[in-house]
Amino acid sequence: MSEIIAFDVVVIGAGPVGLACAIEVQRRGLTACVLDKGALVNSIIGYPTNMEFFSTPELLEIGGHPFPTSHYKPLREDGLDYYRRVAFAENLHLRLYERVTGLEGEPGSYQVVTEKGRISCRYVIVATGFYDVPNYLHVPGEDLPHVTHYYKEPYAHTDQDVVIIGAKNSSARAALQLLRAGARPVMVVRGEAISESVKYWIRPDLLNRIKEGRIKVFFNSSVQRITPETVEIQTPAGPQSLLASYVYALTGYHPDFRFLAALGITCQPDAAQTPTHDADTLETNLPGVYLAGTVCGGLNTSRWFIENGRYHAQVIAARLAGEAAPELPEVLQPVQLS
Incomplete structure (x- = not known):
């Protein structure tokens, strides 16, 4: 049949x-x-x-x-x-x-x-x-429970150090929301600037907050390792250790x-x-x-x-x-x- x-x-x-x-x-x-x-x-x-x-x-x-x-x-x-x-x-x-x-x-x-x-x-x-x-970083510690490739909302991070990896729309939006929810966001960016592809109503806001020093950013930098308390990065000025109670690896x-x-x-x-x-x-x-x-x-x-x-x-x-x-x-x- x-x-x-x-x-x-x-x-x-x-x-x-x-x-x-x-x-x-x-x-x-x-x-x-x-x-x-x-x-x-x-x-x-x-x-x-x-x-x-x-x-x-x-x-x-x-x-x-x-x-x-x-x-x-x-x-x-x-x-x-x-x-x-x-x-x-x-x-x-x-x-x-x-x-x-x-x-x-x-x-x-x-x-x-x-x-x-x-x-x-x-x-x-x-x-x-x-x-x-997700586009994984392939670095030690990326599988730790406080690391995620998806951003939902900022409210759990009030008064916390949060590292955002990336410089496109998702990262820009997350950094701004985290700042306004009382977190201390730090961005790690592989390139030399915030991406030009960031939406026109988001990018100026982010650039101004960076200029004010309210959002710290490390350009031309790469993540080397993530630990339960820190993100270890390599910058043009040498290695840096960033405090991080949570990590958003928004790398696409x-x-x-x-x-x-x-x-x-x-x-x-x-x-x-x-x-x-x-x-x-x-x-x-x-x-x-x-x-x-x-x-x-x-x-x-x-x-x-x-x-x-x-x-x-x-x-x-x-x-x-x-x-x-x-x-x-x-x-x-x-x-x-x-």
Whole structure:
């Protein structure tokens, strides 16, 4: 007896782009299942409390559902509520807290292997983002319990010495919030300045607090070791020992390349380790397996966001339904990587 196809499409990743893919697939008469090893929009749950999105509401919308909010730029909590309501309104088939471990079968008859069983499908869309895998420092003490790669809120650190490693948006925001919550933040920056990519309404605030001496910063410096009480760094003036009751190593994140390899998706030998895919169709080296969202950029995690990655859903769904692919707005055309 031939194998029963449980779903036409399995979407791996229940973030905004993964949800958008399932919506567009269902609207074309195909069945879809959305898998995630964590919660619904798990990455947004991991964002700092009351974090402000960099985009306005209309740029975060999926499936044509309006994103109502009283804020010019929505907060994390607004996003959590919005994407939950959209998923329920579209009656998406969600299987959360179910980790995918592999992919078996052949084009048109795949089996997505999870910790809880197997799901048969014709097509697979991988929309796993990058927020779950930090860029580790690889220094002694990085695994101590007071060291984390995710910042949530500052209130537990009042009257405490806190070291922040990094100089981009997450680090800048954390340093400012920690200062205003009564902590003593110190930043360790590998480069010679605060990153120019820090948002325009955050960077001047941070630079002024540094100029005032309220936030201390060590530029052109690297972490050598973390102990239960200190962070040992190398600076242009020599070694320094910084008191630290808590350490935020906010050094960025990258896609889970091991997971992609477990599925059979290869990567290109470029600096970004770009997962192999056709820039026009988003199909990977595995026929019938597609990429959507940030994961398409590999280490270039600033190439795709919710606001442009959501269009991948339309491209893939149209292809699976045998329709002509919609033309992306020019500003959203993917960059061709050599």
